[in-house]
Amino acid sequence: MLNIKKSFKYLIIATVILIIIAIIGKRLGWFGNENEFEINTEKATKRTIVEIITANGKIQPETEVKISSDVSGEIVELNVKEGDEVIKGDLLLKIKPDTYISGIERMEASLNSS
Known part of the structure:
Protein backbone atom coordinates (compact mmCIF):
# COMPACT_ATOMS: atom_id res chain seq x y z
CA MET A 1 0.00 0.00 0.00
CA GLY A 32 0.51 25.15 -31.31
CA ASN A 33 1.70 27.94 -33.69
CA GLU A 34 1.55 26.06 -37.01
CA ASN A 35 -1.16 28.29 -38.54
CA GLU A 36 0.10 31.59 -37.19
CA PHE A 37 1.93 34.04 -39.44
CA GLU A 38 3.02 37.63 -39.13
CA ILE A 39 0.81 40.32 -40.66
CA ASN A 40 2.02 43.89 -41.18
CA THR A 41 -0.70 46.48 -40.76
CA GLU A 42 -0.82 50.21 -41.26
CA LYS A 43 -3.33 52.88 -40.33
CA ALA A 44 -5.51 53.80 -43.31
CA THR A 45 -4.76 57.23 -44.79
CA LYS A 46 -5.86 59.05 -47.92
CA ARG A 47 -3.09 59.25 -50.54
CA THR A 48 -2.37 58.86 -54.24
CA ILE A 49 -1.69 55.33 -55.39
CA VAL A 50 0.84 54.94 -58.18
CA GLU A 51 0.47 51.72 -60.12
CA ILE A 52 3.08 50.69 -62.68
CA ILE A 53 2.42 47.77 -64.98
CA THR A 54 5.09 46.29 -67.21
CA ALA A 55 3.89 44.04 -70.00
CA ASN A 56 4.98 42.62 -73.31
CA GLY A 57 2.76 42.67 -76.34
CA LYS A 58 1.95 44.11 -79.72
CA ILE A 59 0.12 47.41 -80.07
CA GLN A 60 -2.49 47.51 -82.83
CA PRO A 61 -3.96 50.77 -84.16
CA GLU A 62 -7.68 51.38 -83.89
CA THR A 63 -7.82 52.10 -87.62
CA GLU A 64 -5.21 51.06 -90.16
CA VAL A 65 -5.16 52.75 -93.57
CA LYS A 66 -3.14 51.62 -96.58
CA ILE A 67 -2.14 54.49 -98.89
CA SER A 68 -1.35 54.02 -102.57
CA SER A 69 -0.68 56.39 -105.43
CA ASP A 70 -2.47 56.60 -108.79
CA VAL A 71 0.89 57.29 -110.46
CA SER A 72 4.30 55.71 -110.19
CA GLY A 73 7.67 57.40 -109.99
CA GLU A 74 10.73 58.11 -107.91
CA ILE A 75 10.08 59.69 -104.50
CA VAL A 76 12.23 62.81 -104.11
CA GLU A 77 10.84 64.14 -100.81
CA LEU A 78 9.12 62.35 -97.92
CA ASN A 79 7.33 64.75 -95.55
CA VAL A 80 6.06 62.29 -92.91
CA LYS A 81 7.50 59.47 -90.84
CA GLU A 82 5.85 56.23 -89.78
CA GLY A 83 3.55 56.91 -86.84
CA ASP A 84 2.97 60.62 -87.67
CA GLU A 85 -0.62 61.80 -87.55
CA VAL A 86 -1.87 63.35 -90.79
CA ILE A 87 -5.10 64.99 -91.87
CA LYS A 88 -6.83 65.27 -95.22
CA GLY A 89 -4.92 67.58 -97.55
CA ASP A 90 -1.45 67.11 -95.97
CA LEU A 91 1.38 66.68 -98.49
CA LEU A 92 2.88 63.27 -97.75
CA LEU A 93 5.56 63.06 -100.43
CA LYS A 94 6.75 64.45 -103.77
CA ILE A 95 7.33 62.31 -106.86
CA LYS A 96 9.99 63.24 -109.43
CA PRO A 97 8.01 65.02 -112.22
CA ASP A 98 10.30 64.10 -115.18
CA THR A 99 8.12 61.17 -116.26
CA TYR A 100 4.95 63.26 -116.25
CA ILE A 101 6.50 66.28 -117.97
CA SER A 102 7.69 64.09 -120.85
CA GLY A 103 4.21 62.50 -121.04
CA ILE A 104 2.56 65.93 -121.23
CA GLU A 105 5.02 67.03 -123.93
CA ARG A 106 4.22 63.90 -125.99
CA MET A 107 0.50 64.52 -125.68
CA GLU A 108 0.90 68.18 -126.71
CA ALA A 109 3.04 67.14 -129.71
CA SER A 110 0.47 64.59 -130.84
CA LEU A 111 -2.29 67.18 -130.37
CA ASN A 112 -0.38 69.76 -132.45
CA SER A 113 0.36 67.26 -135.22
CA SER A 114 -3.26 66.31 -135.68
Missing part, protein backbone atom coordinates in the same frame (compact mmCIF):
# COMPACT_ATOMS: atom_id res chain seq x y z
CA LEU A 2 2.83 2.30 0.82
CA ASN A 3 4.34 1.54 -2.56
CA ILE A 4 1.05 2.50 -4.30
CA LYS A 5 0.93 5.83 -2.41
CA LYS A 6 4.50 6.57 -3.44
CA SER A 7 3.71 5.73 -7.07
CA PHE A 8 0.59 7.89 -6.96
CA LYS A 9 2.60 10.77 -5.47
CA TYR A 10 5.19 10.49 -8.27
CA LEU A 11 2.41 10.33 -10.86
CA ILE A 12 0.85 13.57 -9.58
CA ILE A 13 4.25 15.33 -9.48
CA ALA A 14 5.03 14.18 -13.04
CA THR A 15 1.58 15.36 -14.24
CA VAL A 16 2.05 18.79 -12.63
CA ILE A 17 5.53 19.10 -14.18
CA LEU A 18 4.14 18.15 -17.62
CA ILE A 19 1.34 20.73 -17.29
CA ILE A 20 3.86 23.43 -16.32
CA ILE A 21 6.11 22.49 -19.29
CA ALA A 22 3.06 22.58 -21.61
CA ILE A 23 2.05 26.07 -20.41
CA ILE A 24 5.60 27.43 -20.75
CA GLY A 25 6.04 25.75 -24.15
CA LYS A 26 2.80 27.24 -25.46
CA ARG A 27 3.82 30.74 -24.38
CA LEU A 28 7.28 30.38 -25.92
CA GLY A 29 5.80 29.06 -29.17
CA TRP A 30 7.29 25.59 -29.02
CA PHE A 31 4.01 24.09 -30.26
Whole structure:
Protein backbone atom coordinates (compact mmCIF):
# COMPACT_ATOMS: atom_id res chain seq x y z
CA MET A 1 0.00 0.00 0.00
CA LEU A 2 2.83 2.30 0.82
CA ASN A 3 4.34 1.54 -2.56
CA ILE A 4 1.05 2.50 -4.30
CA LYS A 5 0.93 5.83 -2.41
CA LYS A 6 4.50 6.57 -3.44
CA SER A 7 3.71 5.73 -7.07
CA PHE A 8 0.59 7.89 -6.96
CA LYS A 9 2.60 10.77 -5.47
CA TYR A 10 5.19 10.49 -8.27
CA LEU A 11 2.41 10.33 -10.86
CA ILE A 12 0.85 13.57 -9.58
CA ILE A 13 4.25 15.33 -9.48
CA ALA A 14 5.03 14.18 -13.04
CA THR A 15 1.58 15.36 -14.24
CA VAL A 16 2.05 18.79 -12.63
CA ILE A 17 5.53 19.10 -14.18
CA LEU A 18 4.14 18.15 -17.62
CA ILE A 19 1.34 20.73 -17.29
CA ILE A 20 3.86 23.43 -16.32
CA ILE A 21 6.11 22.49 -19.29
CA ALA A 22 3.06 22.58 -21.61
CA ILE A 23 2.05 26.07 -20.41
CA ILE A 24 5.60 27.43 -20.75
CA GLY A 25 6.04 25.75 -24.15
CA LYS A 26 2.80 27.24 -25.46
CA ARG A 27 3.82 30.74 -24.38
CA LEU A 28 7.28 30.38 -25.92
CA GLY A 29 5.80 29.06 -29.17
CA TRP A 30 7.29 25.59 -29.02
CA PHE A 31 4.01 24.09 -30.26
CA GLY A 32 0.51 25.15 -31.31
CA ASN A 33 1.70 27.94 -33.69
CA GLU A 34 1.55 26.06 -37.01
CA ASN A 35 -1.16 28.29 -38.54
CA GLU A 36 0.10 31.59 -37.19
CA PHE A 37 1.93 34.04 -39.44
CA GLU A 38 3.02 37.63 -39.13
CA ILE A 39 0.81 40.32 -40.66
CA ASN A 40 2.02 43.89 -41.18
CA THR A 41 -0.70 46.48 -40.76
CA GLU A 42 -0.82 50.21 -41.26
CA LYS A 43 -3.33 52.88 -40.33
CA ALA A 44 -5.51 53.80 -43.31
CA THR A 45 -4.76 57.23 -44.79
CA LYS A 46 -5.86 59.05 -47.92
CA ARG A 47 -3.09 59.25 -50.54
CA THR A 48 -2.37 58.86 -54.24
CA ILE A 49 -1.69 55.33 -55.39
CA VAL A 50 0.84 54.94 -58.18
CA GLU A 51 0.47 51.72 -60.12
CA ILE A 52 3.08 50.69 -62.68
CA ILE A 53 2.42 47.77 -64.98
CA THR A 54 5.09 46.29 -67.21
CA ALA A 55 3.89 44.04 -70.00
CA ASN A 56 4.98 42.62 -73.31
CA GLY A 57 2.76 42.67 -76.34
CA LYS A 58 1.95 44.11 -79.72
CA ILE A 59 0.12 47.41 -80.07
CA GLN A 60 -2.49 47.51 -82.83
CA PRO A 61 -3.96 50.77 -84.16
CA GLU A 62 -7.68 51.38 -83.89
CA THR A 63 -7.82 52.10 -87.62
CA GLU A 64 -5.21 51.06 -90.16
CA VAL A 65 -5.16 52.75 -93.57
CA LYS A 66 -3.14 51.62 -96.58
CA ILE A 67 -2.14 54.49 -98.89
CA SER A 68 -1.35 54.02 -102.57
CA SER A 69 -0.68 56.39 -105.43
CA ASP A 70 -2.47 56.60 -108.79
CA VAL A 71 0.89 57.29 -110.46
CA SER A 72 4.30 55.71 -110.19
CA GLY A 73 7.67 57.40 -109.99
CA GLU A 74 10.73 58.11 -107.91
CA ILE A 75 10.08 59.69 -104.50
CA VAL A 76 12.23 62.81 -104.11
CA GLU A 77 10.84 64.14 -100.81
CA LEU A 78 9.12 62.35 -97.92
CA ASN A 79 7.33 64.75 -95.55
CA VAL A 80 6.06 62.29 -92.91
CA LYS A 81 7.50 59.47 -90.84
CA GLU A 82 5.85 56.23 -89.78
CA GLY A 83 3.55 56.91 -86.84
CA ASP A 84 2.97 60.62 -87.67
CA GLU A 85 -0.62 61.80 -87.55
CA VAL A 86 -1.87 63.35 -90.79
CA ILE A 87 -5.10 64.99 -91.87
CA LYS A 88 -6.83 65.27 -95.22
CA GLY A 89 -4.92 67.58 -97.55
CA ASP A 90 -1.45 67.11 -95.97
CA LEU A 91 1.38 66.68 -98.49
CA LEU A 92 2.88 63.27 -97.75
CA LEU A 93 5.56 63.06 -100.43
CA LYS A 94 6.75 64.45 -103.77
CA ILE A 95 7.33 62.31 -106.86
CA LYS A 96 9.99 63.24 -109.43
CA PRO A 97 8.01 65.02 -112.22
CA ASP A 98 10.30 64.10 -115.18
CA THR A 99 8.12 61.17 -116.26
CA TYR A 100 4.95 63.26 -116.25
CA ILE A 101 6.50 66.28 -117.97
CA SER A 102 7.69 64.09 -120.85
CA GLY A 103 4.21 62.50 -121.04
CA ILE A 104 2.56 65.93 -121.23
CA GLU A 105 5.02 67.03 -123.93
CA ARG A 106 4.22 63.90 -125.99
CA MET A 107 0.50 64.52 -125.68
CA GLU A 108 0.90 68.18 -126.71
CA ALA A 109 3.04 67.14 -129.71
CA SER A 110 0.47 64.59 -130.84
CA LEU A 111 -2.29 67.18 -130.37
CA ASN A 112 -0.38 69.76 -132.45
CA SER A 113 0.36 67.26 -135.22
CA SER A 114 -3.26 66.31 -135.68
